[in-house]
Amino acid sequence: MSRTLISHAQLQRGRGRFLYWALLGIIVTAFTLIFIGPLYWMVTGALKSGQELAQTPPTLFPRDPEFTNYIDAWNNLNLAKLLFNTIYYAAGAVLFQLILDTAAAYALSKLRPVFGNVILGAMLATLMIPAMVLIVPQYQTVISLPVLDISLLDSPFAIWLPMVANAFNIFLLKRFFDSIPEEIMSAAFMDGASPLRTLWSILLPMSRPILGVVSIFAVTAVWKDFLWPLLVMPSQETRTVSVGIYAFAAGTPQNVVVAASVIAAVPTVIIFLIFQRNIMSGLTTGSLKG
Structure with missing residues (x-):
């Protein structure tokens, strides 16, 4: 007992x-x-x-x-366009994170490169840096991309690329990959499977819960972010829903603004209610080995 x-x-x-x-x-x-x-x-x-x-x-x-009020909010604030923009940015963020963060976590967990622990420690150390401190250097990078010398303002890559470097998601994926027995990897290599084929055919099908968690985190991060989209998406055509509601709030009745906020919150609530079991299973799976 x-x-x-x-x-x-x-x-x-x-x-x-x-x-x-x-x-x-x-x-x-x-x-x-x-x-x-x-x-x-x-x-x-x-x-x-x-x-x-x-x-x-x-x-x-x-x-x-x-x-x-909901009808006025939908029509006056052009919520259809704002929601489409936000969904588009969220989908791209999910795609980039699933591809690049999964590859990084797989390399650190199973391929074990030289100085892998040093690299992981350096990435985790970035979690201790306040996000506001990185705003200025990130913005300077976006307005003039190094080497290429191009501006990413009003480009979805201004949102996608900073989100790829997510140390927490890489660590989360690495912990999950660490819980997968090495015997599975050894059996795949003995059958002639390459590391990439092993990741695609064996590890990814087993990683659906944690991949779902990473996807949810990416969607919510894009949906709730305000300051960064406000800086890098100045055009009215490229705004996210949070920035769009803020931009129209000055000349709009407050009850209509609140109605717009309700509409903007509905998609994330629906996503959570649908995938809440996947979120909980993904967060607990891999916490214990064996």
Whole structure:
């Protein structure tokens, strides 16, 4: 029997059982309100009029729900174009990360190049650098790409290329590859399979859960990012949904802006609800060897 903070005998007693379930209920309810509260406030705020949204103290429920706010947000803020741009950037980020980060993790885990541990340590050290510190050098690189001397402003590569260098995803993939028994690799090499064929035919089919996690991380990173797309996508035609909503917010009623935020959040919520099992299995798979 596993040991816990509260003994099994105490949980069987009337008072101990009541205190345990009461405390558990309070904690679960509190955390549920903390996480669901802002979402509820956003959804209900999009149904209020401008006056009711700015009212103090705020109302808990909309007095007269205005579903036309969502229609106005879709039409006035050109959300179809903004969502298409964001989906396009997210798809490219997923593709680049799956190809390049997987190759890097496979090399570090199974091919073990010279100074591989030094390279991995240097990559992990970049996780300690605040992202804001890298904004200026990354922007200088984008406006004048070294050697080629070309500008990537308003180009999707300005978003894709910085996302490829993701040390966390490489480490996550490497840990998963480390959990795959070496006997599988040895058997593949004895059958004449090249390292690339082994990766494609054996490791990748086994890595679907962790590849799903990396894909979700890439999509959410593009979807929620604001400052970097604001800098490298100045044109109205290339904006992401977060930058587009911000750009139109000044001359748009706040209830319509909130409705646009709800629409922008729906795709990521749907993706999470569909792939939540893959996310949990991918994060736990490979945590233990054997």
